[in-house]
Amino acid sequence: MRPRDSESPVEMRTRPIGPHEAPPLPRAGPHEAPPLPPVGPYEAPLPPYRAEPIALPARRRDRRPLPVVLLVCLVLLVVAMVAGIAIGSVGLNPGSVWQVILDHLEGHPNSTVTDAIVWEIRLPRVLLAAVVGAALTTAGTVVQALVRNSLADPFLLGVSSGASVGATAVLLFGAFASLGVWAISAGSVCGAVVAMAAVFFVSRTGRQLSPTQLILCGVVLSALFESVTSFLIFKGNPQATQSVLFWLLGSFGNANWTQLPIPAAVLVVAIVYLVTQARPLNALAMGAEPAASLGVDVQRLRRNLFVVTSLMVGVAVAVSGVIGFVGLVVPHIVRLLVGSDHRRVLPVGVLFGATFMVVGDLLARTIVSPQEMPIGVITAFLGAPTLIVLIRRRPYLYGTTQ
Amino acid sequence: MWDVDIAVPDGSFVGLLGPNGSGKSTILKTIYRVHRPAEGRVLLEGVDLLAMGAREAARRVAVVAQESIVEFDFTVLEIVMIGRTPHKRAFDREDELDRSIVADAIERVGCQALVSRSFNSLSGGEKQRVLIARALAQGADHLILDEPTNHLDVRYQIEILELVSSLGVTVLAALHDLSLAALFCDTVYLLTDGRVVARGAPDRVITTETVREAYGADVLVVEHPETGTPHLIPRRTAQHD
Numbered sequence: 001m002r003p004r005d006s007e008s009p010v011e012m013r014t015r016p017i018g019p020h021e022a023p024p025l026p027r028a029g030p031h032e033a034p035p036l037p038p039v040g041p042y043e044a045p046l047p048p049y050r051a052e053p054i055a056l057p058a059r060r061r062d063r064r065p066l067p068v069v070l071l072v073c074l075v076l077l078v079v080a081m082v083a084g085i086a087i088g089s090v091g092l093n094p095g096s097v098w099q100v101i102l103d104h105l106e107g108h109p110n111s112t113v114t115d116a117i118v119w120e121i122r123l124p125r126v127l128l129a130a131v132v133g134a135a136l137t138t139a140g141t142v143v144q145a146l147v148r149n150s151l152a153d154p155f156l157l158g159v160s161s162g163a164s165v166g167a168t169a170v171l172l173f174g175a176f177a178s179l180g181v182w183a184i185s186a187g188s189v190c191g192a193v194v195a196m197a198a199v200f201f202v203s204r205t206g207r208q209l210s211p212t213q214l215i216l217c218g219v220v221l222s223a224l225f226e227s228v229t230s231f232l233i234f235k236g237n238p239q240a241t242q243s244v245l246f247w248l249l250g251s252f253g254n255a256n257w258t259q260l261p262i263p264a265a266v267l268v269v270a271i272v273y274l275v276t277q278a279r280p281l282n283a284l285a286m287g288a289e290p291a292a293s294l295g296v297d298v299q300r301l302r303r304n305l306f307v308v309t310s311l312m313v314g315v316a317v318a319v320s321g322v323i324g325f326v327g328l329v330v331p332h333i334v335r336l337l338v339g340s341d342h343r344r345v346l347p348v349g350v351l352f353g354a355t356f357m358v359v360g361d362l363l364a365r366t367i368v369s370p371q372e373m374p375i376g377v378i379t380a381f382l383g384a385p386t387l388i389v390l391i392r393r394r395p396y397l398y399g400t401t402q
Numbered sequence: 403m404w405d406v407d408i409a410v411p412d413g414s415f416v417g418l419l420g421p422n423g424s425g426k427s428t429i430l431k432t433i434y435r436v437h438r439p440a441e442g443r444v445l446l447e448g449v450d451l452l453a454m455g456a457r458e459a460a461r462r463v464a465v466v467a468q469e470s471i472v473e474f475d476f477t478v479l480e481i482v483m484i485g486r487t488p489h490k491r492a493f494d495r496e497d498e499l500d501r502s503i504v505a506d507a508i509e510r511v512g513c514q515a516l517v518s519r520s521f522n523s524l525s526g527g528e529k530q531r532v533l534i535a536r537a538l539a540q541g542a543d544h545l546i547l548d549e550p551t552n553h554l555d556v557r558y559q560i561e562i563l564e565l566v567s568s569l570g571v572t573v574l575a576a577l578h579d580l581s582l583a584a585l586f587c588d589t590v591y592l593l594t595d596g597r598v599v600a601r602g603a604p605d606r607v608i609t610t611e612t613v614r615e616a617y618g619a620d621v622l623v624v625e626h627p628e629t630g631t632p633h634l635i636p637r638r639t640a641q642h643d
Contacts, residue, residue, distance in 0.1 A: 144473075144474075145474075148473045149473065150473060150474070276492035276493065277492070279484070279487045279490055279492075280487065282476075282480075282484050282487070283484055283487050285472060285473060285474050285476070286472055286481075286484065287471070287472075288436075289431065289434075289436050289465075289467060290465065290467065292434060292435050292436050292456075293434040293435070293436075293460060293463075293464065293465035293467075293546075294460050294484065294485070294487045294488055294540070295455075295456045295457035295458075295459065295460030295461070295487060295488035296456065296487065297456055335474060335475065336475075339475070339476070339477065339480065340474035340475050340476050340480070341476070341480050
């Protein structure tokens with residue numbers, strides 16, 4: 001609504017006024033104007049720069065000493081693992097769990113039922129969950145830094161989709177049947193290696209590995225491999241597709257001691273390498289060009305990171321299927337807890353990711369006991385609310401800067 | 403097509419000027435190893451910078467680029483500490499020396515109050531100050547600035563350049579604002595299409611004619627009333643009355 005004032009400027013403007021009809025403007029030339037008060041920068045200099053804290057109290061992130069944080073995480077992991085061994089369809093008390101483990105370490109195991117449950121079934125399962133959780137978290141942390149994108153997850157590189165093709169071929173068509181229990185692992189490792197090579201060579205422009213190319217090629221080739229998996233399921237035996245779907249959702253249901261050494265060895269080597277690269281990773285998080293100006297060989301670092309994470313994801317997927325959400329969410333949870341410095345994120349992430357997966361597996365096999373849920377369901381249900389709570393407490397990173 | 407010969411004397415502030423796409427950034431990126439030149443050399447006190455190890459070069463030459471985006475949440479202190487990267491080997495821990503160098507760098511740019519703030523929560527001018535502190539923590543006595551005052555308001559543009567020229571380091575800066583460049587640079591190089599078309603003191607290089615020729619822009623170049631340096635006054639190209 002316009003103001004109903006009769007002297008409304010709108011009405012005045014409707015009068016046809018040409019330049020000659022207009023009442024002569026008072027001639028306020030520069031010479032008639034009263035002299036401006038002299039305000040030059042030299043007479044009223046700005047105060048020297050002082051970076052004053054904003055009115056809001058500066059949020060201090062918890063910067064507890066790293067050894068303390070690691071110790072707490074380690075205790076949590078051990079508690080989770082003992083719980084993971086003790087709780088199940090047959091309940092055990094933690095004391096007898098320790099006793100069995102000590103007996104085995106001392107070299108005189110008993111042949112009791114408890115011994116069999118702890119040593120043959122639950123301990124390898126819990127250890128495998130811990131290794132896979134640590135591997136996926138570490139891979140997720142690195143991939144997010146590699147492509148400088150918070151939404152990246154370890155499966156972005158196409159490795160898991162390739163592994164799925166291999167595993168599906170084994171489960172539905174008996175590929176690698178001569179390898180027996182190793183067949184699925186062999187199939188998924190082959191698929192993972194093929195996918196990794198494909199993504200690597202397709203996303204190289206010239207001799208460079210660029211983040212954008214990596215994301216695009218990873219997504220596109222993942223989609224391609226997934227459609228191959230779908231095609232195999234479509235052509236395969238309907239009864240066998242059940243086991244494929246269960247594998248695709250991830251599970252530690254078939255865990256045993258023979259599955260453990262390779263992922264554990266890859267994890268240890270990868271983590272040692274990555275911890276030595278924590279500073280260059282921090283520099284890379286600033287961007288490729290700042291990293292180059294800080295003396296980091298960006299191309300070589302990217303190449304190594306790609307290979308290391310692909311290997312970790314490949315062996316993890318081979319023993320446990322495609323367990324989603326851990327590699328995406330746990331790195332963020334860790335960053336929100338201890339900051340983004342990779343010297344802190346990597347070691348804390350190893351322990352935290354392991355704990356997360358052990359707890360997730362415990363829930364997956366006890367909530368709807370005697371059935372087992374796919375662990376991917378649990379990781380999403382655990383991870384999503386945790387991350388949302390943390391994001392809402394720490395708004396800096398996700399779009400709002402104040 | 404590239405014919406560039408730029409000399410940056412110790413302790414001087416040298417500006418690279420030229421229109422968008424004239425090659426300012428490319429030259430700077432060649433110095434800090436983002437691009438590899440097909441031919442030509444970058445000499446630092448007579449030594450080929452590109453033949454040096456990357457870490458060694460980073461200890462001599464630091465870079466502050468346009469406002470950078472950091473995807474993850476680092477504190478100001480962490481960002482400045484990243485400047486120590488070229489001094490650290492894989493298993494080195496940061497020691498008292500690193501911490502005192504970082505504290506000194508933060509003090510020199512006047513960011514003491516910001517140390518525990520998240521970098522992403524800072525204003526553009528504060529971010530540039532922090533990145534200058536990171537460059538100082540790198541321990542380099544040569545500073546490359548790639549359009550460091552883009553996105554900044556006029557106060558911060560002046561303050562950032564004033565800060566940089568007060569640091570006592572050798573500066574090579576690509577700058578957009580010719581008037582500001584004239585105020586701060588000892589020598590400027592004017593580039594078009596990857597060639598140096600003029601070099602020398604700002605008052606000789608920045609003239610109405612050179613700006614028209616290099617930028618295709620119609621401006622008046624006048625004398626700054628206080629410093630006598632060239633100052634650009636934009637003009638409208640079309641007549642509107």
